[in-house]
Amino acid sequence: MSAQALAADHALTAFSLSPAGNLDAYIRAVQHYPLLSAEREEELALRFRVSNDLDAARELVLTHLRLVVSVSRQFKGYGLPQADLIQEGNVGLMKAVKRFDPTRGVRLVSFALLWIKAEIHEYILRNWQLVKVATTKAQRKLFFNLRSIKQALGVQDSVSNDQAKQIARELNVAPSDVLEMDQRLSGGDIAMEANSNDAAEDHFAPIAYLAAPNADPAQLVEAEQSAALQSRSLLRALHQLDERSREIVIARWLKEDEEGGGATLHDLAARFAISAERVRQIEAAALKKLRLSLS
DSSP states (O other): OOHHHHHHHHHHHHHHHOTTOOHHHHHHHHTTSOOOOHHHHHHHHHHHHHHOOHHHHHHHHHTTHHHHHHHHGGGGGGSSOHHHHHHHHHHHHHHHHHHOOGGGSOOHHHHHHHHHHHHHHHHHHHHOGGGTTOOSHHHHHHHHHHHHHHHHHTOOSSOOHHHHHHHHHHHTSOHHHHHHHHHHHHOOOOOSSOOTTOOOTTOOOGGGGOOOTTOSHHHHHHHHHHHHHHHHHHHHHHHTSOHHHHHHHIIIIIOOOTTSSOOOHHHHHHHHTSOHHHHHHHHHHHHHHHHHHHO
């Protein structure tokens, strides 16, 4: 490996182990890995495929990390940390390297692109609350393509019936599915309370028109007792986990950082001096135990 690549390798190692590491440092580091020629890529892929040479596989992965960073930028509009998107994309890249066959005449960058996007798609669908029910192939196709198709058609607002039919033909889905997904993706936030700078006496915000659904004292007591019971159950379930698993679950799901979200996989990887993939595995196992305990 070249001196430039070795310097980048050291930068990535320091970044993964140091709590001071940040996303910008990671992105700068991956840009230092030189692009592979077609001959070098084929040589490394054959070494890994024939001899299971892990050093060859490692070089293939490291020299394509910049591709994952580039793809992750396409999905920043979904409100998820880019560091997590990159981590999921890296998983897809490693799967692609494992399955890559250089004898088929296709460059790794083209082959890996599909795996990287697929892994990021799955992560977004698992974590974006709005599309928890987007489980069918048609719904996923709509979710990831509707915005770009609307831009291509010059549609600024909601999709009309005729436009929905046109999009439905292109994506091979029902027009009603197009209209429903467009409505969900186009929904904006409405301020429930009045603007504090608005001094008009006749100004009413939506909150002024809402009746309190839980004003009955019996309902309030019942809700308070139910919440207390759930909290105690959750605490008991958390204490059944080992200390590291408990801290990871709390940091990811029960605490918010300055930006209003939980800690990223990379933050916790630096904290515990393990890989982000290992953090993800520990988190998944802990959540499974919690579900069993709470059920």
